[in-house]
Amino acid sequence: MSDHSPALRETVRQRYAAAAVQVTEGGTACCGPKAIEIDDNFGSTLYAADEREVLPAEAVAASLGCGNPTAVADLHEGERVLDLGSGGGIDVLLSARRVGATGRAYGLDMTEEMLALALENRTKAGATNVEFLKGTIEAIPLPANTIDVVISNCVINLSTDKPSVFAEMFRVLAPGGRIGISDVVADDALSPAQRAERGDYVGCIAGALSFAEYREGLASAGFTDIELTPTHAVADGMHSAIVRAVKDRVMDPTGVVKPAPEDAHCGCQA
Numbered sequence: 676m677s678d679h680s681p682a683l684r685e686t687v688r689q690r691y692a693a694a695a696v697q698v699t700e701g702g703t704a705c706c707g708p709k710a711i712e713i714d715d716n717f718g719s720t721l722y723a724a725d726e727r728e729v730l731p732a733e734a735v736a737a738s739l740g741c742g743n744p745t746a747v748a749d750l751h752e753g754e755r756v757l758d759l760g761s762g763g764g765i766d767v768l769l770s771a772r773r774v775g776a777t778g779r780a781y782g783l784d785m786t787e788e789m790l791a792l793a794l795e796n797r798t799k800a801g802a803t804n805v806e807f808l809k810g811t812i813e814a815i816p817l818p819a820n821t822i823d824v825v826i827s828n829c830v831i832n833l834s835t836d837k838p839s840v841f842a843e844m845f846r847v848l849a850p851g852g853r854i855g856i857s858d859v860v861a862d863d864a865l866s867p868a869q870r871a872e873r874g875d876y877v878g879c880i881a882g883a884l885s886f887a888e889y890r891e892g893l894a895s896a897g898f899t900d901i902e903l904t905p906t907h908a909v910a911d912g913m914h915s916a917i918v919r920a921v922k923d924r925v926m927d928p929t930g931v932v933k934p935a936p937e938d939a940h941c942g943c944q945a
């Protein structure tokens with residue numbers, strides 16, 4: 676499930692840095708001399724017009740996702756949301772509007788150029804409940820049990836250590852917390868080599884898990900109520916999918932796993 680290659684991660688970082696620079700210079704991440712090859716299955720066309728209209732043009736132009744996780748995560752006023760691989764910030768800014776002044780939206784990205792673009796977009800949007808963090812999704816720079824909802828848009832397939840990503844999502848979620856993720860997922864019948872024939876790693880295809888691998892990875896990290904729902908095809912036998920799961924148990928200091936307390940379902944204000 677993992678290729679812990681630092682070289683591969685560096686290739687990913689360089690390609691997304693180039694995409695961010697392209698947007699900063701007035702282009703879009705998807706068009707012109709392409710840093711990343713994408714088509715209509717990816718990017719801002721996956722958002723409703725009324726969502727795009729309320730955002731800075733550069734946040735929309737930088738959209739490189741394969742879904743719209745804020746639409747599936749059912750966010751509520753007061754919740755704390757973390758977007759893994761937040762890019763130009765489109766899903767963080769949309770989340771911030773949904774959780775309101777009493778909530779908080781965090782974006783995490785490893786690419787300096789993307790973070791710079793996201794910070795500019797935060798200023799343009801006038802968002803005051805948004806924070807962008809530099810770091811990797813395999814070692815999330817936040818304390819345990821502090822997030823209500825983890826979202827992510829087409830990033831986990833890019834990770835070279837997916838078990839660590841799943842374990843970190845579980846760690847930072849508060850008991851009762853949930854994930855609402857869009858990602859590329861492969862049919863179970865496709866071998867890793869067949870996935871790589873359909874597209875490259877930085878283009879979000881070769882590194883995709885199969886449905887069974889995704890389910891197993893989340894279950895091994897402790898998640899329950901796991902649902903994977905394909906939404907549209909992105910290549911032969913490969914899909915954009917919505918991934919949902921819940922952290923309904925906690926580990927006490929002695930290592931005993933227990934159900935999460937009933938009243939711990941979110942950080943919403945009463």
Ligand SMILES: C[S@@+](CC[C@H](N)C(=O)[O-])C[C@H]1O[C@@H](n2cnc3c(N)ncnc32)[C@H](O)[C@@H]1O
Nearest residue numbers: 691738739740760761762784785786811812828
């Ligand atoms: C396909 S883009 C998606 C960006 C954003 N979610 C969107 O929908 O536009 C992938 C983003 O994830 C970041 N990324 C990739 N691998 C990462 C990792 N291991 N840790 C942190 N960020 C990562 C890249 O820098 C890039 O900004």
